[in-house]
Amino acid sequence: MVAELQELLGPKGLITEPAEMEPFVVDWRGRKRGTALAVVLPATTEEVSAAVRLATAAGVPVFPQGGNTGLCYGTVPGSGGPGNTPGLVIALNRMNRIREIDRTANLMTVDAGVILANAHEEAAAVGRQVPMYLGSEGSAQIGGLISTNAGGTGVVRYGPMRDLVAGVEVVLADGRVLSDLAGLKKNNTGYDLKHCFVGAEGTLGVITGAVLRMFPELRSEANAWVSVKDPADALTLLSRLQDDCDPYIQAFELLSASQVDIAFRHVPGLRMPFETTPAWNLMIELGSPDGDLDLHARFETFLAAAYEDGLVEDGFLAQSKAQAEEIWRVRHSLSESNKKEGVGVVLDISIRNSRAAEFIHTADRGAADAFPEAEIVVVSHLGDGNVHYILMFPHDYWQGLGSEEARDAKADEVMVAFHDVAAALGGSFSAEHGIGRKLTGELQRLCDPLRYEMMTRMKAAFDPDNLMNPGVLFGN
Amino acid sequence: MVAELQELLGPKGLITEPAEMEPFVVDWRGRKRGTALAVVLPATTEEVSAAVRLATAAGVPVFPQGGNTGLCYGTVPGSGGPGNTPGLVIALNRMNRIREIDRTANLMTVDAGVILANAHEEAAAVGRQVPMYLGSEGSAQIGGLISTNAGGTGVVRYGPMRDLVAGVEVVLADGRVLSDLAGLKKNNTGYDLKHCFVGAEGTLGVITGAVLRMFPELRSEANAWVSVKDPADALTLLSRLQDDCDPYIQAFELLSASQVDIAFRHVPGLRMPFETTPAWNLMIELGSPDGDLDLHARFETFLAAAYEDGLVEDGFLAQSKAQAEEIWRVRHSLSESNKKEGVGVVLDISIRNSRAAEFIHTADRGAADAFPEAEIVVVSHLGDGNVHYILMFPHDYWQGLGSEEARDAKADEVMVAFHDVAAALGGSFSAEHGIGRKLTGELQRLCDPLRYEMMTRMKAAFDPDNLMNPGVLFGN
Numbered sequence: 001m002v003a004e005l006q007e008l009l010g011p012k013g014l015i016t017e018p019a020e021m022e023p024f025v026v027d028w029r030g031r032k033r034g035t036a037l038a039v040v041l042p043a044t045t046e047e048v049s050a051a052v053r054l055a056t057a058a059g060v061p062v063f064p065q066g067g068n069t070g071l072c073y074g075t076v077p078g079s080g081g082p083g084n085t086p087g088l089v090i091a092l093n094r095m096n097r098i099r100e101i102d103r104t105a106n107l108m109t110v111d112a113g114v115i116l117a118n119a120h121e122e123a124a125a126v127g128r129q130v131p132m133y134l135g136s137e138g139s140a141q142i143g144g145l146i147s148t149n150a151g152g153t154g155v156v157r158y159g160p161m162r163d164l165v166a167g168v169e170v171v172l173a174d175g176r177v178l179s180d181l182a183g184l185k186k187n188n189t190g191y192d193l194k195h196c197f198v199g200a201e202g203t204l205g206v207i208t209g210a211v212l213r214m215f216p217e218l219r220s221e222a223n224a225w226v227s228v229k230d231p232a233d234a235l236t237l238l239s240r241l242q243d244d245c246d247p248y249i250q251a252f253e254l255l256s257a258s259q260v261d262i263a264f265r266h267v268p269g270l271r272m273p274f275e276t277t278p279a280w281n282l283m284i285e286l287g288s289p290d291g292d293l294d295l296h297a298r299f300e301t302f303l304a305a306a307y308e309d310g311l312v313e314d315g316f317l318a319q320s321k322a323q324a325e326e327i328w329r330v331r332h333s334l335s336e337s338n339k340k341e342g343v344g345v346v347l348d349i350s351i352r353n354s355r356a357a358e359f360i361h362t363a364d365r366g367a368a369d370a371f372p373e374a375e376i377v378v379v380s381h382l383g384d385g386n387v388h389y390i391l392m393f394p395h396d397y398w399q400g401l402g403s404e405e406a407r408d409a410k411a412d413e414v415m416v417a418f419h420d421v422a423a424a425l426g427g428s429f430s431a432e433h434g435i436g437r438k439l440t441g442e443l444q445r446l447c448d449p450l451r452y453e454m455m456t457r458m459k460a461a462f463d464p465d466n467l468m469n470p471g472v473l474f475g476n
Numbered sequence: 477m478v479a480e481l482q483e484l485l486g487p488k489g490l491i492t493e494p495a496e497m498e499p500f501v502v503d504w505r506g507r508k509r510g511t512a513l514a515v516v517l518p519a520t521t522e523e524v525s526a527a528v529r530l531a532t533a534a535g536v537p538v539f540p541q542g543g544n545t546g547l548c549y550g551t552v553p554g555s556g557g558p559g560n561t562p563g564l565v566i567a568l569n570r571m572n573r574i575r576e577i578d579r580t581a582n583l584m585t586v587d588a589g590v591i592l593a594n595a596h597e598e599a600a601a602v603g604r605q606v607p608m609y610l611g612s613e614g615s616a617q618i619g620g621l622i623s624t625n626a627g628g629t630g631v632v633r634y635g636p637m638r639d640l641v642a643g644v645e646v647v648l649a650d651g652r653v654l655s656d657l658a659g660l661k662k663n664n665t666g667y668d669l670k671h672c673f674v675g676a677e678g679t680l681g682v683i684t685g686a687v688l689r690m691f692p693e694l695r696s697e698a699n700a701w702v703s704v705k706d707p708a709d710a711l712t713l714l715s716r717l718q719d720d721c722d723p724y725i726q727a728f729e730l731l732s733a734s735q736v737d738i739a740f741r742h743v744p745g746l747r748m749p750f751e752t753t754p755a756w757n758l759m760i761e762l763g764s765p766d767g768d769l770d771l772h773a774r775f776e777t778f779l780a781a782a783y784e785d786g787l788v789e790d791g792f793l794a795q796s797k798a799q800a801e802e803i804w805r806v807r808h809s810l811s812e813s814n815k816k817e818g819v820g821v822v823l824d825i826s827i828r829n830s831r832a833a834e835f836i837h838t839a840d841r842g843a844a845d846a847f848p849e850a851e852i853v854v855v856s857h858l859g860d861g862n863v864h865y866i867l868m869f870p871h872d873y874w875q876g877l878g879s880e881e882a883r884d885a886k887a888d889e890v891m892v893a894f895h896d897v898a899a900a901l902g903g904s905f906s907a908e909h910g911i912g913r914k915l916t917g918e919l920q921r922l923c924d925p926l927r928y929e930m931m932t933r934m935k936a937a938f939d940p941d942n943l944m945n946p947g948v949l950f951g952n
């Protein structure tokens with residue numbers, strides 16, 4: 001099969017040297033490793049189709065890969081152990097064409113391998129935005145962002161990736177291409193299959209193209225870094241802001257002092273507008289495409305009133321675009337800084353807003369009792385009820401656990417403890433990171449069994465031989 | 477089985493008298509009739525579950541019904557002919573409880589039988605809106621609106637029903653209840669099954685409950701009835717409005733003169749702000765939850781400039797809430813007036829905005845050539861690229877066709893002709909009305925065969941014995 005692939009794809013399209021395959025078989029944080037027969041780098045949808053057809057006809061699994069920026073090992077191929085056939089990694093790096101920009105219809109059609117930052121640039125060039133904003137936007141690819149239904153800081157206004165996708169092109173398990181790139185706003189002709197693939201983590205097919213929704217770029221903006229006493233006050237402030245300025249809220253992010261300190265410790269060139277790090281930090285963006293609005297004045301009035309009422313302890317309202325960028329540079333440096341700080345066991349809790357403070361409070365007590373070695377770090381897309389509760393273990397402590405098995409066991413212990421807290425409050429253990437290979441056990445443990453059964457039926461309908469990203473979601 | 481159902485549901489819960497069943501086995505326009513063993517009127521999800529279990533265990537099909545306001549006979553049960561077992565209509569009329577209103581999370585949890593107008597009232601009572609607006613809102617039920625992924629005049633701002641649903645509770649074919657009413661903004665724990673049921677027209681299960689998203693109510697508004705020369709100018713005006721006022725566009729509706737005249741002919745008490753009916757009419761609403769905006773002044777300036785440029789021929793900007801309501805009363809009277817005027821063969825075309833004028837132009841020529849007996853009526857959610865192109869046949873002409881077969885053949889002839897025009901322009905033949913029993917042939921004819929195949933696989937995964945609304949979508 002590898003010889004056939006070589007013939008089909010040419011020298012640029014296939015990697016079989018172990019050293020060259022290395023970046024494609026390990027996750028970006030270097031925590032999980034798989035194995036592969038070869039890495040396929042197709043240039044077109046037709047090449048993906050042909051490669052998938054060859055592989056699955058031979059019973060060889062296919063592991064789709066975008067920018068490899070995930071946190072749940074969803075792009076790491078199988079280990080090649082017993083019952084775990086080595087397969088093909090299909091990395092879409094070379095499929096990076098912007099296919100069409102339709103400014104009137106506010107649609108951008110792209111190859112799945114287009115990097116998010118490039119999509120941002122292309123949209124900005126026509127006065128539009130593709131409003132998906134996250135730390136990895138310089139590497140994350142559109143196909144991966146769709147497959148994981150990515151979140152980020154724009155969700156509070158625009159929704160997750162699901163809401164930004166107007167159509168997908170997918171190579172199915174048998175190599176056939178299911179294409180829906182018409183980009184219609186409405187189409188009630190039966191089941192909307194694109195929603196099957198969004199968030200499916202490559203288990204139903206390989207996304208090769210997509211139509212993305214564009215939105216008007218912002219012409220009025222106001223950005224602030226605000227300090228509050230605790231998460232409960234942060235939520236009260238959010239409610240007040242929603243009552244007063246709901247259509248303008250573009251981002252509403254909560255960071256613990258520990259999180260801010262880590263960023264400043266490891267990422268050079270960051271700037272803090274306060275003398276000392278506040279206990280709880282809110283980074284808030286208001287924005288509108290309406291250039292006539294004075295959101296700066298509006299925000300100033302709002303914050304002054306909140307300060308008067310004791311809800312805000314201190315605040316810094318950016319006076320320039322540069323100052324605004326400085327605020328958001330801190331927010332977007334967190335993945336990088338956290339990786340340097342230690343080994344973070346990152347929880348990705350989703351919970352109704354009204355219960356987010358209670359979650360943090362309950363989790364804090366549990367963490368202090370059970371995991372005293374870890375520092376507690378909180379970064380939350382609070383506007384979405386999404387709390388990244390992180391137990392940050394020192395590198396030394398983590399290595400001192402001895403074996404990979406011991407480390408995995410510790411990580412599992414942390415996850416189970418806090419996932420249970422979330423579940424007891426009606427929340428979910430994966431808001432935006434997905435399941436990957438990391439949380440398959442938790443999915444089985446916490447998912448409604450009927451829902452789990454229906455998911456396996458859907459999987460079987462699309463991929464009866466379980467050759468599309470096996471091991472992801474379902475764990476086998 | 478009927479005896480068991482009687483025992484189970486009590487006298488209020490079951491209808492078996494043919495005369496009493498009548499309103500449940502005929503569509504509201506009286507065009508299609510089915511037959512049923514009984515009509516089940518369950519009071520709870522548990523009763524739906526028990527009834528479905530009894531029916532499907534006995535091989536008896538189930539026909540879910542909401543407000544019976546559809547245009548494609550999706551709620552009409554099977555005819556009971558050969559290969560067409562009579563079944564149970566399950567009408568959710570008695571399941572009309574608002575289960576919870578969570579103002580902080582902006583969520584309303586309801587029984588599926590809640591009537592849309594009631595949901596509107598409940599949301600308004602807490603300063604919120606459930607932004608789904610259509611002519612049948614006084615009878616349409618939430619479950620039906622979800623099952624058909626309903627559209628209406630609010631889609632341009634808030635999206636179709638799919639975008640307003642945060643969770644569903646569904647009775648599956650075997651009677652088990654799949655419930656996801658947590659109402660989380662984010663939840664990436666595998667496939668998002670709710671999207672399977674949205675727009676599935678009852679073919680995958682019976683929706684019994686839902687969580688709806690609420691939005692802030694509007695505190696600034698401006699409404700206008702504007703006349704333009706032709707659809708192309710209407711689209712140019714839309715583009716200008718999007719550049720200038722995108723976040724405020726709440727509705728953008730286009731009506732032909734013929735459509736306006738029909739409304740005034742049949743519905744008493746309507747008021748027209750012009751001396752004579754304009755050739756093409758736009759009804760536009762701007763709105764924002766921001767009460768500080770003066771959208772009236774803003775709209776006045778915009779329209780004055782468009783008038784100067786010759787883009788707008790005449791315009792009436794509502795000076796009061798009462799005047800605004802008068803404009804929208806005309807828009808919402810169309811289903812009623814069209815039913816009285818004649819027999820309308822209603823096309824429900826979806827097309828990229830940029831091609832809507834071309835579609836109307838091409839269709840007009842085709843209609844004049846092939847169907848001279850019909851008057852052409854256009855009502856379009858132009859902001860969504862959704863054109864209801866209607867061929868209005870006089871009642872006399874239609875009856876004169878003789879048999880029901882001849883009438884069906886004529887309707888099919890019309891549909892095929894104009895669906896082909898839409899398809900040639902990259903459009904869809906069903907934007908918001910769905911497929912029902914009416915368009916199953918067109919779905920087979922026009923749907924990508926691979927997509928059709930994957931839909932049948934999905935159907936089989938959820939309903940292997942084809943007992944959930946058989947005959948709808950797939951035609952058998």
